[in-house]
Amino acid sequence: xxxxAELEHGAQELGRKRSGYERPVTVAVAPGLVAVAPVSPQLxxxxxxxxxxxxxxxxxxxGALVQAGADPDGLxxxxxxxxxxxxxxxxxxxxxxxxxxxxLAKVDRLRARAVVLGQLExxxxxxxxxxxxxxxxxxxxxxxxxMPADPESVEQLEEALFEGAPExxxxxxxxPDAARRVARRILQRLNGMGKWGGYHTEFVHLARGFAGNERxxxxxxxxxxxxxxxxxxxxxxxxxxxxxxPRRAADVHALIERGVEPPGLRLPPA
Numbered sequence: 001x002x003x004x005a006e007l008e009h010g011a012q013e014l015g016r017k018r019s020g021y022e023r024p025v026t027v028a029v030a031p032g033l034v035a036v037a038p039v040s041p042q043l044x045x046x047x048x049x050x051x052x053x054x055x056x057x058x059x060x061x062x063g064a065l066v067q068a069g070a071d072p073d074g075l076x077x078x079x080x081x082x083x084x085x086x087x088x089x090x091x092x093x094x095x096x097x098x099x100x101x102x103x104l105a106k107v108d109r110l111r112a113r114a115v116v117l118g119q120l121e122x123x124x125x126x127x128x129x130x131x132x133x134x135x136x137x138x139x140x141x142x143x144x145x146x147m148p149a150d151p152e153s154v155e156q157l158e159e160a161l162f163e164g165a166p167e168x169x170x171x172x173x174x175x176p177d178a179a180r181r182v183a184r185r186i187l188q189r190l191n192g193m194g195k196w197g198g199y200h201t202e203f204v205h206l207a208r209g210f211a212g213n214e215r216x217x218x219x220x221x222x223x224x225x226x227x228x229x230x231x232x233x234x235x236x237x238x239x240x241x242x243x244x245x246p247r248r249a250a251d252v253h254a255l256i257e258r259g260v261e262p263p264g265l266r267l268p269p270a
Contacts, residue, residue, distance in 0.1 A: 010038030020111035041079035047197035066142035078125035085122035137194030178270035
């Protein structure tokens with residue numbers, strides 16, 4: 001009952017502009033290595049199910065679990081009392097509170113703590129849906145020694161993750177249509193970096209890796225992907241950030257892997 005009350009309090013706090021200042025937001029960890037955070041368990045299937053503050057807390061928790069010795073490749077997600085549960089094999093729960101504090105050191109407007117319990121019994125544990133799911137990316141960032149809740153750390157290491165992303169069935173670089181080739185490369189890059197909602201990027205970064213006329217084409221293609229709903233946008237400190245639309249995952253993957261253009265996508269002339 002005490003844990004449930006703490007989780008409900010934490011969920012309310014995460015909706016405020018400054019969370020946990022009067023009473024820290026609490027996450028819990030137990031042997032196994034099982035943890036629970038006051039965010040929606042729907043995150044496992046839908047990265048857009050949580051807002052930025054809730055995602056930051058979750059990313060920090062994933063980082064702390066890996067820092068405490070857990071295996072990032074064995075990440076499973078489920079629920080405890082209607083809240084997100086995570087389980088990673090191995091690791092020492094006693095090390096998580098200190099690691100969690102370190103993971104949140106650079107995070108503004110959020111105060112949180114990790115407590116160790118004797119037991120947690122999560123339900124419906126499964127792998128996060130999709131190779132590029134932000135939970136997987138967070139675990140990968142932590143595996144490389146980074147801080148999944150720190151945007152600077154993520155930006156420094158996400159290129160390494162992208163280099164290990166699987167090739168599409170039909171390589172985007174080989175597409176004979178210039179605009180579609182650019183669209184597929186943009187989407188492939190964002191998918192490889194896990195930009196599905198929890199993680200996002202500045203719109204201007206969509207043109208990275210393109211040169212000359214292709215750079216201007218990439219900007220126009222980015223607008224077309226937004227108009228078609230394959231990308232979504234959010235304001236962030238005066239900048240426009242974009243991310244892949246989880247509800248259009250099938251269309252995104254069909255375009256990346258086979259070059260299939262979904263209805264409503266109007267690519268600009270090359």
